[in-house]
Amino acid sequence: MIIVITGASSGFGAMSARALAEAGNTVYAGVRDTTGRNAPAVADAAAFAAEHGVDLRTVELDVADQDSVDAAIATVVEDAGGLDVVVHNAGHMVLGPTEAFTPEQLASVYDTNVVSTQRVNRAALPHLREQGHGLVLWVGSTSTRGGTPPYLAPYFAAKAGMDSLAVSYAAELARFGVDTTIVVPGSFTTGTNHFAHAGHAADDAVAGAYEERYGGLMDQVGARLAELAPPDADPAEVARAIVRVVDTPAGQ
Numbered sequence: 001m002i003i004v005i006t007g008a009s010s011g012f013g014a015m016s017a018r019a020l021a022e023a024g025n026t027v028y029a030g031v032r033d034t035t036g037r038n039a040p041a042v043a044d045a046a047a048f049a050a051e052h053g054v055d056l057r058t059v060e061l062d063v064a065d066q067d068s069v070d071a072a073i074a075t076v077v078e079d080a081g082g083l084d085v086v087v088h089n090a091g092h093m094v095l096g097p098t099e100a101f102t103p104e105q106l107a108s109v110y111d112t113n114v115v116s117t118q119r120v121n122r123a124a125l126p127h128l129r130e131q132g133h134g135l136v137l138w139v140g141s142t143s144t145r146g147g148t149p150p151y152l153a154p155y156f157a158a159k160a161g162m163d164s165l166a167v168s169y170a171a172e173l174a175r176f177g178v179d180t181t182i183v184v185p186g187s188f189t190t191g192t193n194h195f196a197h198a199g200h201a202a203d204d205a206v207a208g209a210y211e212e213r214y215g216g217l218m219d220q221v222g223a224r225l226a227e228l229a230p231p232d233a234d235p236a237e238v239a240r241a242i243v244r245v246v247d248t249p250a251g252q
């Protein structure tokens, strides 16, 4: 099968791209910037492909940019002669107390996790519909009901939106023989869960005020996340789940 996976520079995306290629598929690992920030990931994927003799290629695919998405899908279809599976894996989160989030931050989390999948669908679905088969797979989250741990509301809300989108599209796309599914991982210590990462923090000053008021709450959140993502939770299990879903015959 010919597969495109978004956000494949690291974490579940990179692991799944490799596992899918090892399973005999032609895999296009989408990364947002092949020559800049993702250049090491491109080199790693090429080295993996050469070492394991698998068909793993990278393609520039910035899910925030419709032109980039359109160009990537066109490249895949022309290069590989079709497209069978799309994996919506790209995502990001911002951590912080409610009053610290700007509407723009909430929108950016929603854009990467939800709106971006529509950019990819608009480019990819005409090909799947024309050929009368295919699979669209979203990488969601178990945390769609939100609540705990705190400070992650925009991310939980975005994953809930993704969940609804995936389920809502299922009946519509089934008419064209296109399957839709969502894989919902629990908590793992891959990139999205690096909550301490500076780029993931909402307004530090407001977060500091919360710390003063609620003393240690951020630490408690960190501890809770560590509990949710025990060090022995193997993210490769998510990649294996994605391979199993892709391998499952249509309609089952």
Ligand code: NDP
Pocket (backbone or CB within 6 Å): 006, 007, 008, 009, 010, 011, 012, 013, 030, 031, 032, 033, 037, 038, 061, 062, 063, 064, 088, 089, 090, 091, 092, 112, 139, 140, 141, 142, 184, 185, 186, 187, 188, 189, 190, 191, 192, 193, 229
């Ligand atoms: P990573 O941070 O390792 O992966 C996120 C990927 O998304 C990166 O490759 C990142 O690229 C990419 N990305 C972000 N913005 C864009 C963009 N505009 N265009 C293209 N790619 C983009 O985290 P994970 O592997 O943990 O997360 C992968 C998915 O799994 C996400 O959707 C996440 O929400 C979901 N998930 C994660 C869980 C966990 O516990 N880790 C649990 C449940 C779901 P770049 O390297 O360029 O930043």
